[in-house]
Amino acid sequence: MKWISCLSAVATLLVSSSSIAAQDVEKRVSALIERMSLAEKIGQMTQAERSHASPKDVKDYFIGSILNGGGSVPGENERSDWVGMISDYQDAARSTRLGIPILYGTDAVHGHSNVKNATIFPHNVGLGATRNPELAYSIGLATAKEVAATGIHWTFAPTLCVARDDRWGRAYECFGEEPSLVAEFAEPFVKGLQGDTLNGNTIGENRVIATAKHWVADGGTTYGTGDEGYAIDRGDTQLTDEELQRLHISPYLPALSSDVGSVMVSYSSVNGKKMHEHKGLVSDLLKDELGFVGFTISDWSALGEIPAETNRERVVRSINAGLDMIMEPEKWQEFITDLTAAVKAGEVPMERIDEAVRRILLVKASSGLLENPVSPLALSAQGDSVLGNDEHRALARQAVRESMVLLKNEKSLLPIEKKSKIFVAGVHANDIGFQSGGWTLEWQGKSGIDTQGTTILEGIQAAVSTVTYSEDGKGVEGHDVAIVVVGEDPYAEGWGDYRPAPCEKCKPMSLSAEQRQLLDRVTDSGVPTVVVIVSGRPLMVSDQISDWQSVVAAWLPGTEGAGVADVLFGEYAPTGKLPVTWPRNLAQIPINFGDEDYDPLFPYGFGLSY
Ligand code: GLC
Numbered sequence: 001m002k003w004i005s006c007l008s009a010v011a012t013l014l015v016s017s018s019s020i021a022a023q024d025v026e027k028r029v030s031a032l033i034e035r036m037s038l039a040e041k042i043g044q045m046t047q048a049e050r051s052h053a054s055p056k057d058v059k060d061y062f063i064g065s066i067l068n069g070g071g072s073v074p075g076e077n078e079r080s081d082w083v084g085m086i087s088d089y090q091d092a093a094r095s096t097r098l099g100i101p102i103l104y105g106t107d108a109v110h111g112h113s114n115v116k117n118a119t120i121f122p123h124n125v126g127l128g129a130t131r132n133p134e135l136a137y138s139i140g141l142a143t144a145k146e147v148a149a150t151g152i153h154w155t156f157a158p159t160l161c162v163a164r165d166d167r168w169g170r171a172y173e174c175f176g177e178e179p180s181l182v183a184e185f186a187e188p189f190v191k192g193l194q195g196d197t198l199n200g201n202t203i204g205e206n207r208v209i210a211t212a213k214h215w216v217a218d219g220g221t222t223y224g225t226g227d228e229g230y231a232i233d234r235g236d237t238q239l240t241d242e243e244l245q246r247l248h249i250s251p252y253l254p255a256l257s258s259d260v261g262s263v264m265v266s267y268s269s270v271n272g273k274k275m276h277e278h279k280g281l282v283s284d285l286l287k288d289e290l291g292f293v294g295f296t297i298s299d300w301s302a303l304g305e306i307p308a309e310t311n312r313e314r315v316v317r318s319i320n321a322g323l324d325m326i327m328e329p330e331k332w333q334e335f336i337t338d339l340t341a342a343v344k345a346g347e348v349p350m351e352r353i354d355e356a357v358r359r360i361l362l363v364k365a366s367s368g369l370l371e372n373p374v375s376p377l378a379l380s381a382q383g384d385s386v387l388g389n390d391e392h393r394a395l396a397r398q399a400v401r402e403s404m405v406l407l408k409n410e411k412s413l414l415p416i417e418k419k420s421k422i423f424v425a426g427v428h429a430n431d432i433g434f435q436s437g438g439w440t441l442e443w444q445g446k447s448g449i450d451t452q453g454t455t456i457l458e459g460i461q462a463a464v465s466t467v468t469y470s471e472d473g474k475g476v477e478g479h480d481v482a483i484v485v486v487g488e489d490p491y492a493e494g495w496g497d498y499r500p501a502p503c504e505k506c507k508p509m510s511l512s513a514e515q516r517q518l519l520d521r522v523t524d525s526g527v528p529t530v531v532v533i534v535s536g537r538p539l540m541v542s543d544q545i546s547d548w549q550s551v552v553a554a555w556l557p558g559t560e561g562a563g564v565a566d567v568l569f570g571e572y573a574p575t576g577k578l579p580v581t582w583p584r585n586l587a588q589i590p591i592n593f594g595d596e597d598y599d600p601l602f603p604y605g606f607g608l609s610y
Pocket of ligand 1: 068070
């Protein structure tokens with residue numbers, strides 16, 4: 001690809017600056033590899049899910065990594081349950097001949113989001129609205145501490161997708177639609193999680209290994225090309241090399257130069273070729289040209305989506321393309337069997353196996369895992385005061401404040417006088433699950449999750465003395481101001497893809513009939529109305545917005561809903577700017593900053609203040 005040469009300058013910078021490949025670490029790893037059997041090597045390349053692999057399996061098959069899927073939690077989901085589980089896995093791993101500890105990975109994508117009472121930060125689209133990358137560093141650091149307190153070493157974050165089509169159910173996992181905005185958040189987030197580099201003691205310092213994902217162009221797929229029955233998720237990104245580099249590869253460069261320990265490969269395809277078998281983009285570009293020295297990991301059972309006759313063929317094509325560790329949550333034994341047979345049959349060269357194992361062990365060694373199989377914080381009583389502590393919740397509340405985007409404010413209705421008689425309506429005003437979105441305690445997220453936090457309503461009630469709450473909006477008459485909180489129900493991945501007709505695994509990108517009725521009921525009363533939209537992306541509101549005096553986009557704020565009240569009552573004047581274009585209607589999508597005939601309802605970068 002012709003533009004590879006213009007990236008090679010970056011490559012020399014990346015490799016020379018990386019401490020993953022530091023000389024002493026290299027020597028240590030080479031000595032280890034010399035001693036390893038094929039079974040031990042392939043074990044290191046295997047990642048299984050916690051409910052499908054026991055500590056005994058780790059011992060018997062030399063498994064190198066365990067993960068938990070969204071919502072898969074040990075015991076009562078208490079910190080002690082996590083620490084106990086990971087300690088059991090590590091005891092098993094260290095009882096093997098070479099005693100190489102496992103790497104445990106989890107999706108701490110907006111805080112330690114599977115763990116009860118952890119701090120849940122705004123999803124990335126809200127962080128993009130803050131235009132404050134330093135916040136990302138602080139959030140990465142706070143998240144690392146909460147993850148380390150549970151004994152976990154590795155998070156599958158940050159997501160560096162560029163949201164080019166908001167009909168994609170994962171658009172909210174992106175910092176925005178502009179590659180330059182996503183790139184601004186890459187380095188601080190990675191360094192907040194890992195520290196400045198993988199310095200040999202990352203885990204000893206209660207930091208965690210980060211993952212840049214999903215390589216590459218997961219946010220650029222064409223609507224209608226979705227895989228596995230989805231409308232757009234896991235689809236095909238059809239771009240020229242130049243567009244691919246400019247839009248989707250460029251945000252990874254700051255992450256790579258920050259020593260990100262792993263890169264997760266995307267389910268999606270580029271110009272018709274599945275990324276999980278794309279040697280050109282995984283080995284030739286990411287590893288050879290850009291100098292990435294960490295390890296690549298597949299996505300969840302993603303090899304199964306490679307079009308081939310047998311699993312062994314899928315394994316051969318993926319490993320030979322440059323995948324180093326395979327996330328095969330349930331069928332990990334089949335993976336081990338197929339890869340072993342393929343190596344013995346010469347279908348996968350031993351050099352490729354050794355390269356994959358070298359990369360994995362380099363990260364294990366340079367992160368300090370070999371000396372700290374369980375983070376110190378996990379083993380100390382100090383760890384009890386980390387999950388969801390006041391400091392982290394205050395940080396999350398600040399992030400919520402800064403993520404609010406004021407879209408409309410007729411007659412300066414906002415900020416609301418605190419002595420006013422306030423009326424609050426809508427289910428989204430009083431549900432931490434709705435305000436946190438997907439990837440929160442459950443993979444898909446859900447209403448009424450059991451975790452500590454403050455709903456938007458509770459934030460309002462704490463700020464002013466006269467508040468009436470009516471879920472359906474009845475009884476609004478006689479109040480000074482109405483605050484109606486509406487939005488999307490939680491979703492994750494392709495289950496959030498847009499489709500016009502209702503279905504189990506899709507979303508309408510518009511307000512429900514009940515919400516529209518609620519809004520009409522309140523605005524018809526003549527009470528000045530503020531509408532707060534809780535969503536992972538722009539919703540189609542053009543036909544009703546003229547009835548709303550003020551409008552605030554709140555995105556998916558997480559557990560600290562009080563940050564919304566801070567803006568509504570003027571504790572904090574809104575500074576948020578749209579990270580994505582807000583379309584007039586669905587027919588405009590995909591619509592992005594820089595398009596010709598660009599005429600959205602609200603443009604990228606729009607945001608009012610007081
Ligand atoms: C999911 C997602 C990926 C996540 C992984 C583990 O399918 O695509 O972002 O890290 O599986 O949960």
